[in-house]
Amino acid sequence: MNIGYVIKVLRKQRKMTQEQIALEAEIATSNVSRIEKGLRQPSQKVLLKIAKALDTTPSTLYAACEQPIASIPSFLEDQTAMLCHESMNHVHLSFDANDLLTLFHELSPRNKALLLEQLKTLHRWQMSTDFGAESHPENHHCKINIR
Structure with missing residues (x-):
C-alpha cells in the first residue's frame, strides 16, 4: 500500500487539512498533495515531520501500509486509541480533566x-x-x- 494513502486517511481522521500538515511539517502543501496521491515518496526526514504533525510515528504509518486497504482506517484508529490508553495507564482523572484531554488531543x-x-x-x-x-x-x- 502507498504510504501517501495512509497519510491521507490519518490526516482526515485528525480533521486536518493538507495546509495544516504542510505548516506543521514545514514543507510545501503541494508536496503533501503529491505524497498523498502517490506521485512522490517522502524522504525519511519528511516522513518524520509528517508523522510528527499527525501526532504519530513513521513506524505506525509503515505498519498501516501492511494492512488490507479496507482495514487501514480502523487500524489507525486502534493505534491512536492504544497510544492514548498507554499514555493514560494508571492515571485517574476527573471527568473535567478527561474532557480537557479529549479536546486537547483533537x-x-x-x-x-x-x-x-x-x-x-x-x-x-x-x-x-x-x-x-x-x-x-x-x-x-x-x-x-x-x-
Whole structure:
C-alpha cells in the first residue's frame, strides 16, 4: 500500500487539512498533495515531520501500509486509541480533566503548542496576582511546576 494513502486517511481522521500538515511539517502543501496521491515518496526526514504533525510515528504509518486497504482506517484508529490508553495507564482523572484531554488531543499540533503557551502565561499571571495560589493557602496543594 502507498504510504501517501495512509497519510491521507490519518490526516482526515485528525480533521486536518493538507495546509495544516504542510505548516506543521514545514514543507510545501503541494508536496503533501503529491505524497498523498502517490506521485512522490517522502524522504525519511519528511516522513518524520509528517508523522510528527499527525501526532504519530513513521513506524505506525509503515505498519498501516501492511494492512488490507479496507482495514487501514480502523487500524489507525486502534493505534491512536492504544497510544492514548498507554499514555493514560494508571492515571485517574476527573471527568473535567478527561474532557480537557479529549479536546486537547483533537487539536492540531500547532494549536496544542499555542494553547500550552497561553496556559503557561495564564498560570504565571495567576501566581503573580492576589488571586494566585500564594494568597490562598488552601490552594498550595494545587501548585504545579510549568516550565
